[in-house]
Amino acid sequence: MEVQEIIKNLKVQIVEQLNLEEVKPEDIDANAPLFGDGLGLDSIDALELIVLLEKNYEIKIQDPKEAKAIFTSVQTMADYVASKMK
Amino acid sequence: MHVFLGANNIVSPLGFTTAANFSAISSGKSAVTEHHFPFSDHSFYCSKIDRDQLNSHFSKRNEKSSFTFLEKMCVLSIQEVLAQSNIDLADKNNLLMISTTKGNIDxxxxxxxxxPAGREYLSEIAKSIADVFHCANTPLVVSNACISGLLAMIIAKRFIENNRYQNIIVCGADLVSEFTLSGFRSFSALSDEVCKPFDAARKGINLGEAAASILLSAQPLSKLIVSGGASANDANHISGPSRTGDGLFQAIAHTLTEANKKTVDFICAHGTATEYNDEMESVAFSRHNLQHLPVNSLKGYYGHTLGAAGVLESIIALESLKQNTLIASAGFETQGTTHLDHVIRQTTKLELQSCLKTASGFGGCNAAAIFEKIL
Amino acid sequence: MNAIISSYCKIVPNKISVGGKLFFEEASEKELPEFLSAAYKYGELNYPKFHKMDKLCKLGMLATELALRNCPDWKALDKSRIALIFSNQSSSLDSDRNHAHAISDKQNYFPSPSVFVYTLPNIIMGEIAIKHKISGENAFFISNQFDPELLFSYSTILLQTTGTEFVVCGWVNCDRTHNDAFVYCVKKSNFKEQNSGPELDHTSENIRQLYNT
Known part of the structure; x- marks a missing residue:
């Protein structure tokens, strides 16, 4: 799968899994930070993103500390997913 | 007026009496061991009561109706307190309180x-236990995450002080279940070894199961009183503890003021062994300049017994006061919080007068109480 | 010391009343989540975290928000002197069942942290505390039915003996067919309020009547 396609899928999955009712997938900037200012996600959302990767891509993040870098933005998540799928 | 702390009991994997439990942990015995469950390839470190042993103990009561495992734990624990104290729950002046987070979650x-259907409702537990002891008042159930047990004791103290009841037995109980194990695992909160509260290498919690009961009374049944107690909310996050320990700081502040004290002889802390909880406690204690006091967590012996924890750990703290014995904080080796420099390494004899007990939990809740000896 | 019930909000499926007056009603019967969503929009809560909450918390957040709005001067108080006392019959069973369902299929085993975190009834008090910066005493009681005597007596003890000046008190229940919320505010009567709402003496009989009507 191409990175662009992964990005598109991730945006839909994030909105759905994290119940971001007031956000449309296409409104998410792939390079904007997911936590803090950007989408304003918190620590429970981070744990939920770990589940999202497991469920949809069969990718297991063992070390929660590793998650921080992977979940910087939708772009970094997509890059990580692409690298694991190869 | 004083509220006295009387008869008590602990039903845990370390024994079915307070004496058996205190003796086991005094000699360094932990109930936390590796367990395998049919639902997972991974093993879990947790503390579980032997089903056959408890069932055979319970069968001596010859009860006619059916009970869940949790209800049996509670009945055995409350029965002990009643036997020691001659309190009659059929008396309108006496109340039974149950503290639990998940009750009959199994x-x-x-x-x-x-x-029969419906046993997952917490008030059904209260009802089935009330029938056993012919309770005059419907038992009061407190379900307030991991502070449930300590909060129930504080509420009991307030009811007694305000002449609502003469005697209250608080029974805290929770099970280890697939429900809680899978949930805390999804939080990456479980340790894959016996937990190490306040230690530099701590990795998270172990879950444990227990029922623990204690009598609070307006009558001078003992030389031990609860001289202060309060709860407070972090107003910060529903699962993560406040980095500044605001709620715990405030609960301790109100407790010290009520007890008219600036310090105590030791702290029996919550100490779950997660990175953030233990550091939060270290911050809250240091904001009161209590960071140099001897402090322990009992989670290395019992795991986190959720709704039972506050009652169970208070009973051990009271036994420490009675026996003038500081209990070692199991699993602690190297200072792993910013401020706590006197985590108890070895169980030692020391003259003790007063203790601060604290608890914190999901939903940002915190509770603190002070127990004291009187002359 | 006397205390006063300064405002209250009641939610039953498809209908919300504040201070005894109809605030919002859905003409057509909707499922609970859709109704809560519509009420959120109508009430202009403007709090995106709302959508992440379970149904129990949504019910409690809406009722609390609307009760507090009707009692504007609570904001001037020291927030550490505001207590939260809540109660219900079903604890967090609605979310409990969701988590139990997520772990029932071993082939498709994905327990969700954002479901699990709501498997404690007192999380509603955490959400209220965060939204309104309320940091005082907390207690969550489980009773088989709405128990005005219990709520009255514990509120009174807190107001008389702990430095608590204001109590947000209530019942919020979410279960298969039993969904309702009733949140009321109790203040010490010496606390001056300019914009006085429908004030009532704080008695268990008044609490019972407000809940039943």
């Missing part, structure tokens, strides 16, 4: 084919 896992 009902949702279809553990009991023979029981």
């Amino acid at each position: 009902v949702l896992e279809h553990a009991y084919a023979e029981l």
Whole structure:
């Protein structure tokens, strides 16, 4: 799968899994930070993103500390997913 | 007026009496061991009560109706307190309080084919126990995450001080279940070894199961009183503890003021062994300049017994006061919080007068109480 | 010391009343989540975290928000002197069943942290505390039915003996067919309020009547 396609899928999955009712997938900037200012996600959302990767891509993040870098933005998540799928 | 702390009991994997439990942990014994469950390839470190042993103990009561495992734990624990104290729950002046987070959660896992429907409701637990002891008042259930047990004791103290009741037995209980194990695992909160509260290498919690009961009374049944107690909310996050320890700081502040004290002889802390909880406690204690006091967590002996924890750990703290014995904080080796420099390494004899007990939990809740000896 | 019930909000499926007056009603019967969503929009809560909450918390957040709005001067108080006392019959069973369902299929085993975190009834008090910066005493009681005597007596003890000046008190229940919320505010009567609402003496009989009507 191409990175662009992964990005598109991730945006839909994030909105759905994290119940971001007031956000449309296409409104998410792939390079904007997911936590803090950007989408304003918190620590429970981070744990939920770990589940999202497991469920949809069969990718297991063992070390929660590793998650921080992977979940910087939708772009970094997509890059990580692409690298694991190869 | 004083509220006295009387008869008590602990039903845990370390024994079915307070004496057996205190003796086991005094000699360094932990109930936390590796367990395998049918639902997972991974093993879990947790503390579980032997089903056959408890069932055979319970069968001596010759009860006619059916009970869940949790209810049996509670009945055995309360029965002990009643036997020691001659309190009659059929008396209108006396109340039973139950503190639990998940109650009969194993009902949702279809553990009991023979029981009538509806046992997953916490008030049904209260009802089934009330029937056993012919309670005059409907037992009061407190479910307030991991502070449930300590909060129930604080509420009991307030009811007694305000002449609502003469005697209150608080029974805290929770099970280890697939429900809680899988949930805390999804939080990456479980340790894959015996937990190490306040230690530099701590990795998270172990879950444990227990029922623990204690009598609070307006009558001078003992030389031990609860001289202060309060709760407070972090107003910060529903699962993560406040980095500044605001709620715990405030609960301790109100407790010290009520007890008219600036310090105590030791702290029996919550100490779950997660990175953030233990550091939060270290911050809150240091904001009161209590960071140099001897402090322990009992989670290395019992795991986190959730709704039972506050009652169970208070009973051990009271036994410490009675026996003038500081209990070692199991699993601690190297200072792993910013401020706590006197985590108790070895169980030692020391003259003790007063203790601060604290608890914190999901939902940002915190509770603190002070127990004291009187002359 | 006397205390006063300064405002209250009641939610039953498809209908919300504040201070005894109809605030919002759905003409057509809707499922609970859709109704809560519509009420959120109508009430202009403007709090995106709302959508992440379970149904129990949504019910409690809406009722609390609307009760507090009707009692504007609570904001001037020291927030550490505001207590939260809540109660219900079903604890967090609605979310409990969701988590139990997520772990029932071993082939498709994905327990969700954002479901699990709501498997404690007192999380509603955490959500209220965060939204309104309320940091005082907390207690969550489980009773088989709405128990005005219990709520009255514990509120009174807190107001008389702990430095608590204001109590947000209530019942919020979410279960298969039993969904309702009733949140009321109690203040010490010496606390001056300019914009006085429908004030009532704080008695268990008044609490019972407000809940039943």
